[in-house]
Amino acid sequence: MGLIQRMAEAAGIPTISMGNAADRMAYIKPPRALLVKFARGSMLGEPGNSQRQRRIIMDALSALQTMTEPGTIRELPYRWKRPDPS
């Protein structure tokens, strides 16, 4: 996904992406990204929490309008731990 994002930016399309692993993002170098604390496969948090999903998208819209440095990563404060698989 990082490569697709880089190519889109190079082609003139602004992007905002999400990530949940700061170490991986350090070498992927996404042009503009939000960092969340959610587990793999649930980048916008728990299923069914529409309000939180909406808030994260609002954060993304804000990031688009305020980030000015290539490679900016903004960490979001939301927390949710997925239940252990039954």
Next chain:
Amino acid sequence: MPVNLENFRPAYEKWVADSLVDYQAGNMKEIVKKYPFVESTDIPWTPYSGVPSDQTFALITSGGLFLKDQQPPFDTKSIHGDLSFREIPRTVRQTDLDFAHAHYDHSLARQDFNIVFPVERFCELEGDGIVGKVAETHYSFSYVNDAARLVTEAVPELLDRIRAQGVDVLFMVPV
């Protein structure tokens, strides 16, 4: 080309040769550790201008989503991954979707695809006038290891389709 493939190609060929046995045995941790990620020093950047309420948004996910009655699943067996992508309409419903991606647990996304592809939330924001327009068509990938073919074949085609839809901004959710 904003992605340097010169070093990647030979390293990737070696990785495939060295990793095939582990890959077939499902020892993903081992082979991910050895994967020759494309390294970059520069960061491509298009300044954002305008306001979201005037713009068209499209989503890209790498959650392996596909329309189960209309589209083939992704190849989840090949060590190269699957270079293809699926077009997902903005009107998609949970019951239309299945997931083909061997490297994450789909159980949560099967409850609510918006956690990897929040198109319903985007459509609500369109209804509220916060984003101008949600594109008719969005894009789903699964996992891809062959980064060279991804950037030389799949992504140019993807960007052509995105441009043809008049998309102004991309929201991208990896898994």
